[in-house]
Amino acid sequence: MSGSFRSPVLYLFGLSCTLGACAYVPQTAQITPRAEISQPPSERAATAAKALGPLMVALRDERSRKLIGHRADVFGSKAAIQMPPGLLLSIGTTVTEALRRQGYDAALDDKGRGAYSVPVLRISFRDLSYDSKAQKLYGFIISAQASFAVRLSGEGRDFEQFYRAEKSENAYMPPTAETNDRIINAALDEALAQVLGDPELQSALSSCGHACRN
Secondary structure (H helix, E strand, O other): OOOHHHHHHHHHHHHHHOOOOOOOOOEEEEOOOOOOOOOOOOOOHHHHHHHOOOOEEEEEEEEOOOOOEEEEEEEEEEEEEEOOHHHHHHHHHHHHHHHHOOOEEEEEEEOOOOOOOOEEEEEEEEEEEEEEEOOOOOOEEEEEEEEEEEEEEOOOEEEEEEEEEEEEEEEOOOOOOHHHHHHHHHHHHHHHHHHHOOHHHHHHHHHHHHHOOO
């Protein structure tokens, strides 16, 4: 590599690292799950939630890979983006608190007991992933995906649904850690909103009763 070419490359590399966009620096994502409820439950829904009695939320991590993804620059994928410790518990707590705001007497099983005497909402954390690709001419396409599978079952009543959210945007510079965090959080929050805002799930919970005590 000639000196005239090397200098601009090294300059851009140093500048990107200075700006916090160094793709060679591993990142632990800063994730704060949020569950936005668009409107309070109706009186009928609140009554049904109260009639259900205690509800257990059983959340399991069933992702096929534990890395969220990799940072990238114009030369391709680089350092890993790790999931922060305690994220599964944070997601479970967020879901449980949202269900309580909807009127359910919800509690989180964070011990993996597996046997219950109350209705159980089983949530599988299927995916949280990130990707960043340099475009041929300039800039980057960054994207994040999150997905959950939900199951509620009992005698004569089975509910299963898959929820997936994806966020993507263009960036002109190598994405910073803050940019990565923002788009990862956006995908996760959207997937959680799909779960908690699903009227079919609310209907299944309302008609569950003793049939879902498993």
